[in-house]
Amino acid sequence: MSQQSDELRQAIELANRRREEDRRRLESGNIPEPPEYLRRYIEQQTRRYAAQARDLTWQCMFCGKIHEPTLLDHPLTPGRKTPIKIESCDCDQSIIAAEEARLQVEAVRFQQHADALDYHPEFIKWDPEWPTDEAARGLLRQAKTRIRRWYLETFQGKAEGLALAGAYGVGKSTLLRAVVGAYGARGVKTAFYDEAAILDQLESVEQKEFLLMSCREARVLVLDDIGRLEFDKYSGWKQNLLQSFYFRVLEYRAQKRPTLFSTNCLMGELEAKLGQAAADRLMGIIGGPGNYVALWDIPSYRRRGFP
Numbered sequence: 001m002s003q004q005s006d007e008l009r010q011a012i013e014l015a016n017r018r019r020e021e022d023r024r025r026l027e028s029g030n031i032p033e034p035p036e037y038l039r040r041y042i043e044q045q046t047r048r049y050a051a052q053a054r055d056l057t058w059q060c061m062f063c064g065k066i067h068e069p070t071l072l073d074h075p076l077t078p079g080r081k082t083p084i085k086i087e088s089c090d091c092d093q094s095i096i097a098a099e100e101a102r103l104q105v106e107a108v109r110f111q112q113h114a115d116a117l118d119y120h121p122e123f124i125k126w127d128p129e130w131p132t133d134e135a136a137r138g139l140l141r142q143a144k145t146r147i148r149r150w151y152l153e154t155f156q157g158k159a160e161g162l163a164l165a166g167a168y169g170v171g172k173s174t175l176l177r178a179v180v181g182a183y184g185a186r187g188v189k190t191a192f193y194d195e196a197a198i199l200d201q202l203e204s205v206e207q208k209e210f211l212l213m214s215c216r217e218a219r220v221l222v223l224d225d226i227g228r229l230e231f232d233k234y235s236g237w238k239q240n241l242l243q244s245f246y247f248r249v250l251e252y253r254a255q256k257r258p259t260l261f262s263t264n265c266l267m268g269e270l271e272a273k274l275g276q277a278a279a280d281r282l283m284g285i286i287g288g289p290g291n292y293v294a295l296w297d298i299p300s301y302r303r304r305g306f307p
Helices: 002-028 036-055 092-118 121-125 134-155 172-185 195-202 205-217 236-253 267-274 276-286
Strands: 070-073 081-084 162-166 190-194 220-226 259-263 292-295
Touching: 092 121, 092 134, 092 172, 121 172, 134 162, 134 172, 134 292, 162 172, 162 276, 172 190, 172 220, 172 259, 190 195, 190 205, 195 205, 195 220, 195 236, 205 236, 220 236, 236 267, 236 276, 259 276, 267 276
Parallel strands: 162 259, 162 292, 190 220, 220 259
Antiparallel strands: 070 081
16 A cells, blocks of 8 residues: 555656646747647648638728638647638628618518418418408408517517407417418427317326426417316316416416417406416416407307308
8 A cells, every 4th residue: 555655646746747847848938849740730731721811811892901811829739720701891881781681681581471471371261351240340350460460570579468359250260370370381389279178188297297398388379269168166176277277387478478369258257267366477468458359249250151
């Protein structure tokens, strides 16, 4: 044991002496010349990067200034330089041109985003002109216009919720499916659930966790037909499951995440069905009457033509 300790102590002392010698050599500037093979390699790399630097040199088309790349020292190889291209000129004309190009790209992306909804089959076939009553047609036109405006506003960074409320058969779910389809076509992560499907998944522990994760991670979430199910004293535990789910999801979605709702209930009825806490979060996400589209005085589309 004593012999091993002595050998270890001697190795540590030797390493410390060499480290001290290297430090003094660096401070004095007395650095030995690299071997011949390493010197030739450094020269070769220097010529190669100098050629790259010439390729990365460019002249501003507005002010005529020539921009050469910045040469940075390589962190591992002494003497090696890495050229970094200067991407833009700092003259006023270049700055204005770059901003104009950015705005053009944004305009194209915005138009592509709008076209994804305008040309979606569900959105096209949703015809607001089918009712015979002019007042009903006006409400449907306003609903279609409002949901399109909400869709475009979310692209621009606004993240308020929107609720469609009305009786069965007025086309609420069709409009929401069109929005989800348009976002999906643009590569945005979405989720669409109706209340019956939510309850089915809540009754399974594994599916419940997947459902919660899906609703939280979705960029755009659609909750369809909330408050539709009825419960009696024997199925009240199912209502408790739904209330807990809505509160957890809406509490998370309140953090500026776009959320769409549809319901067949008035707000007072929703509070009784979802629970006061979840209903409060719901109204907070909607943000105000301007994001609540009422379609109550419209007959069912499925019953058109029947006496």
